[in-house]
Amino acid sequence: MASKDPHQLSSKDASNFRTVVKCYETKQYKKGIKTADQILKKFPEHGETLAMKGLILNCMEKKAEAFELVRKGLKIHLKSYVCWHVYGLLYRADNNYDEAIKCYKNALRIDKENVQILRDLALLQVQMRDLNGFVETRQTLLHQKPGARGNWISFAVAHHLTGNHELAVNIIKGYEASVDAAELTAEAYEHSEMLLYKATLLEEGGKPTEALEQLDASKGQIRDRIGMLETRGRLLLKLERFEEAQDQYRSLLRLNTENHKYHRGLWAAMKLDPEQQLTGQGQRQQLEQLYGELQRQFPRSDCARRIPLDFREGTDFEKSAEAYVKRFLQKGVPSLFAHMKPLYRNPKKKAALGVIFERLLSHLEAHGDLPTSSGAAATVPSESQPEADAADGSPRAWTLYYLAQHYDMLGQTGRALETIDLCIHDYPAVLEGYTARAKILKHAGDLHSAAAAADKARSMDTADRYLNSQAAKWMFRAGQIEKAEATVLLFTKEGDGTSNLTDMQCMWYEIECGRAHLAKQHYGKALKSFLAVDKHFADFVEDQFDFHSYCVRKMTLRSYLALLRMEDEVYHNPYFFKAASGAIETYLQLHANPSGGGQGSEAEAAKLAALSPEERKRFKAQQRKEAQKKRKEQEAKEKAAADEAAAALAKEKAGKGAGAKKPAGPAKEKDPDPDGAQLAATEDPLSEAVKLVQRLRQHAGDRLGTHRLACDVYLRRHRLLLALQAVNRAMALEGPSHPDVHSMIVRVCAASQATPEATSEPSSQPQQEVPAVAQEVVSEQVEKLLAGSTLQQYHKRWVAKHSATSLRHRASAAELMALLDPSQKAAAGELLMETPEESLEGISASISKAAQGECIAIHQLLQGGLQQPGAAHKWWSRCQAVFRWSEYFDGPDRLLPDSGIANGSSAAHEGMQKLILEEKQ
Helix, strand or coil: CCCCCCCCCCHHHHHHHHHHHHHHHCCCHHHHHHHHHHHHHHCCCCHHHHHHHHHHHHHCCCHHHHHHHHHHHHHHCCCCHHHHHHHHHHHHHCCCHHHHHHHHHHHHHHCCCCHHHHHHHHHHHHHCCCHHHHHHHHHHHHHHCCCCHHHHHHHHHHHHHCCCHHHHHHHHHHHHHHCCHHHHHHCHHHHHHHHHHHHHHHHHCCCHHHHHHHHHHCHHHCCCHHHHHHHHHHHHHHCCCHHHHHHHHHHHHHHCCCCHHHHHHHHHHCCCCHHHHHHCHHHHHHHHHHHHHHHHHCCCCCHHHHCHHHHCCHHHHHHHHHHHHHHHHHHCCCCHHHHHHHHHHCHHHHHHHHHHHHHHHHHHHHHCCCCCCCCHHHCCCHHHCCCCCHHHCCHHHHHHHHHHHHHHHCCCHHHHHHHHHHHHHHCCCCCHHHHHHHHHHHHHCCHHHHHHHHHHHHHHCCCCHHHHHHHHHHHHHCCCHHHHHHHHHHHCCCCCCCHHHHHCCCHHHHHHHHHHHHHCCCHHHHHHHHHHHHHHHHHHHHHCCCHHHHHHHHCCHHHHHHHHHHHHCHHHCHHHHHHHHHHHHHHHHHHHCCCCCCCCHHHHHHHHHCCCHHHHHHHHHHHHHHHHHHHHHHHHHHHHHHHHHHHHHHHHHHHHHHHCCCCCCCCCCCCCCCCCHHHHCCCCHHHHHHHHHHHHHHHCCCCHHHHHHHHHHHHHCCCHHHHHHHHHHHHHHHCCCCHHHHHHHHHHHHHHHCCHHHHCCCCCCCCCCCCHHHHHHHHHHHHHHHCCCCHHHHHHHHHHHHCCCCHHHHHHHHHHHHHHCHHHHHHHHHHHHCCCHHHHHHHHCCCCCHHHHHHHHHHHHHHHHCCCHHHHHHHHHHHHHHCCCCCCCCCCCCCCCCCCCCCCCCHHHHHHHHHHHHHHC
């Protein structure tokens, strides 16, 4: 007699199993667990029931128990597609998509035509951009269910993503042929989106003629009129049907005159190139004629008046600019300077704007009002010029406000402060005066006074979140961390603290907070802030998951493709680069300073320097054990306090009875590592840094900072091939003349020629023996970089050719001279001090906020790396005379707020200046 199948349930228990599945789908988790337990009493080794119970437990936030049950069930019934599917669902819920895909594929080996598993697999494949696999899965689904619209559309999208545009168009056509016209008419919006998507496919597939024909043929069925007109305009330009394209973009301008894309489209249709308009008088005349016409046609359009300022010159520019800005001054528009700022790239226009506003100010002070406009170019409808409210100041207030920012842009700090102080004195209700004052002082290097001015503006309007954020930002940069956090918490939910800012994904706050903590060597808190931003971007990537099915169902296919392309580039965002750079810098400092900074870090660093590598390793291990012990003790105390509070709450509820008020919601889970101590206690900071470096190299390879950080990390890990790769990519971006690139070249070449003893660092990893093949490749690459010369000769040639280019070039030359030959530190200091004072005056007039940072870096180099205190003091005195408002250089004109911070003594300020310099680089 054949033995009974242990995986086979009786009819009653099979019905109960279906109930378990239904309970999971309807979220009746307690009932599902109860029913599963009934089955397991009879069949304790039934793998599929164990798996389903684990799946339900996972939904009840019992992940560890869930994985244990599912693995047990899978081990019992390895050939069950249900167990593999459930295992994949657990991994998907845990965001481990690679493992989930493996599980789904194993399930499909057992049940090849399971539609639900195929759908789940397709979602994960497009999420992970396994596009070839996505095509195969979607093809299988279409063959199984050809009557479902979603299968057709998803199959077309899959081929679109792989670049098979023609096949994608044919799939759309096949779907249209398979359904009745009445069905398409009933879903008018969805059909309209599909038609526009088909036109997009044809356009991207290099068939603009067919795309235009398709648009024109289905014009009456398309509901998105603006989308159709924009697509049609692009297609006409590609087909060089310029007259029709002009008509198309003019019709778009009638819908929205402020859309710059429509203006650029019209220029292209008229064969105009505003980037090159100065080279041809004919082009400028055409532009003048065009915008004269647009101003008459759209008298209220701002773009029609602002754009001509970009191509007009001389007297025409001055007349137009004066007429244009008077409207904003009359209305009291604070953003006028930001609106005009792009014009400052032209030195003549920059000077002309200063003359215009000084003339307007003189007229206001002499006559009390703005001069009347004259000329056609200045004609503005009177109804568009309402007077500014008295509370917002007069045109004179906004003229002073603009001029202060203008002088600040020119680097004339004294004049800028005099102007803005006059504005504040005469118009104390205009809080923008304080915000401008804060920016001027920040650019001048007086961060504490800038924070005080920003806080004054915030106090004048406590309901303005922007003012609150700006004040907190300047406080962070001034090293006033506690005050900044208290300020920003004014706009968070009561009781939530800074965790509310994390929930809101407030990245500017986390980056500024991280930089401030890093400047004070609070490595744990710095990592906590920087890595929170990394988590936000992981959430952004994860958030696209739900749209893979939603967008296909709703037929928003063009938006869906835009979403996928945006997600592919999401890690290129500047916020991620700033956070990742900050985290990498923190890990590098942790590597160099294993004690973790803070109190006693200098003594510990000295102690570490005196130890052998083995003793340092044991010392670090002991530190980690002590930190772990303290964490466990703290966690035990917190648990006891929580239990005590819970008991008190239960007692209170029992006393109040049923009529007691229910709590507002579940208590938020407490952060087990609020200060980032566990993050800072990592055993291998460089390994953590490598993870971020790899992501930057993948998504931000067009930034020099990416390769500079990669070179720093790989050099410390003794990975010379990877460091050389970073050097080559940096050279491709900026060339060998760039000081950062030259520094990378010299350091990598020096590391390749140094002995292990010469390259050892206080906390470096043991240097591994380089394989012969790799060593040969390194030697070839180094020889290629040095062009057959020695490293010393290469550096001397670079110094002779580039050291006079800028302060950064000279600083790099001096620093590397001392690196290659420590006996040349005095000569390196002399090289830096050869910088004439005139160049510093030129830098002080520059608008670059990194100019003062460069001088600070040189002072720190002279004082620290080169050990030239005399030269450092001379440099400090020279810079003090130029940067007269600087905290670092204790400028004689520096304002002294009530912070009590001694001039130039703030270590946090020094660190912040270094970070600002690195960001500019």
